[in-house]
Amino acid sequence: MRLQRLHLQGLRCIGDLTLDLDPGFNVLVGANGAGKTSVLEAAFLLSHGRSFRAGARDVLIQRGAAGLSIFSTVVHDDGTVHRLGLGREGARWEARLDGEHVAIGDLIRECAVVCFEPGSHALIAGGAEERRRFLDWGVFHVEHEFLPTWRRYQRALKQRNSLLRSGSTLDDRLLSPWESELARAGEFIDQWRRSYLDALLPFLRKQAALLLPELGAVQLRYRPGWPEDEQLATVLVAQRSRDQSRGHTTSGVHRADWSLSFEHAPQREHLSRGQEKLVALICVLAQAWLDAERRGEWPVVCLDDLASELDQAHQAAVVQSLQGASAQILISGTEPPGVLGSVSVKMFHVEQGYLAPLL
Numbered sequence: 001m002r003l004q005r006l007h008l009q010g011l012r013c014i015g016d017l018t019l020d021l022d023p024g025f026n027v028l029v030g031a032n033g034a035g036k037t038s039v040l041e042a043a044f045l046l047s048h049g050r051s052f053r054a055g056a057r058d059v060l061i062q063r064g065a066a067g068l069s070i071f072s073t074v075v076h077d078d079g080t081v082h083r084l085g086l087g088r089e090g091a092r093w094e095a096r097l098d099g100e101h102v103a104i105g106d107l108i109r110e111c112a113v114v115c116f117e118p119g120s121h122a123l124i125a126g127g128a129e130e131r132r133r134f135l136d137w138g139v140f141h142v143e144h145e146f147l148p149t150w151r152r153y154q155r156a157l158k159q160r161n162s163l164l165r166s167g168s169t170l171d172d173r174l175l176s177p178w179e180s181e182l183a184r185a186g187e188f189i190d191q192w193r194r195s196y197l198d199a200l201l202p203f204l205r206k207q208a209a210l211l212l213p214e215l216g217a218v219q220l221r222y223r224p225g226w227p228e229d230e231q232l233a234t235v236l237v238a239q240r241s242r243d244q245s246r247g248h249t250t251s252g253v254h255r256a257d258w259s260l261s262f263e264h265a266p267q268r269e270h271l272s273r274g275q276e277k278l279v280a281l282i283c284v285l286a287q288a289w290l291d292a293e294r295r296g297e298w299p300v301v302c303l304d305d306l307a308s309e310l311d312q313a314h315q316a317a318v319v320q321s322l323q324g325a326s327a328q329i330l331i332s333g334t335e336p337p338g339v340l341g342s343v344s345v346k347m348f349h350v351e352q353g354y355l356a357p358l359l
């Protein structure tokens, strides 16, 4: 799939900006703070309903503006075209698909964007939440029941936590229905995550062989969030007192995590910072390849500040591998990446939230 025309209003330093994107390589160049990342952020927002940058959602809205809006036409490989819109006014997000108000989940199902950016190394070095989000985005795009099941899980978790915190004695009649719901929804989510990671592994291995061959064979470890050999329902009952003293549910899919290890770097601490970034890139690219295989079309691939994140040899390896894919690519940088060489690209010069004419 590809984004054809991207129109942004009131996003960070961008007042009003329209980009007619190329179906292949698009390169956004400009000085620091010009707004290049904000364009990639807009594409990511359409496909995730959240930014890849940390911080309050309010800072996305241009200072002094009442709200922000992002519109794009998306063209799928089978020829279908949709108009996507995402807006935020005050604290509320509003999504539109072909002019109709829709739930954000319906919008992001239409739009697949993966992004490698300076914060991506948190996928390797950061907390488990970042890795669960990565995993769940992949599952969400292939498993239609994921979102309602996830909501059921969250609701049951909230109810169980408030019963635990209510201070009353643990009452089986009150806890049991929520624990059953948690266990039912949790087991589904766990199975979907496992099969997603099983499918991702060959792509992770392929990307690792391309970008980090010196680290040797890749292993993927998944921790579901409770002991592997037990049923979640049983664990929840057994841990009632402990969870009450802690004030929250300590086992379940909300505690899951996964990690990669390498033959020559068995622990994360064995990786240099640059290698951590490359491992994060391996994950992002593997997710794109798997998405392309499962959905039959490539997601848009965004590479923010590529030249400052990777050395020349790794930049060249990424560009070469993406040239073989029929993906739309958005790359940003303060300079056009030298490794693009003879690759045909559409260039945009971003200046303080505007497009400047190319010299």
Ligand SMILES: Nc1ncnc2c1ncn2[C@@H]1O[C@H](COP(=O)(O)OP(=O)(O)OP(=O)(O)O)[C@@H](O)[C@H]1O
Residues within 6 Å of the ligand: 011, 012, 013, 014, 030, 031, 032, 033, 034, 035, 036, 037, 038, 039, 058, 059, 060, 061, 062, 063, 305, 332, 333, 334
């Ligand atoms: N809410 C806001 N209102 C107005 N301007 C904002 C807001 N939030 C961020 N900015 C400004 O918007 C710009 C965001 O730039 P962005 O991160 O997209 O730049 P960039 O071109 O990718 O820069 P770099 O090369 O430094 O990464 C910065 O100049 C920042 O100060």
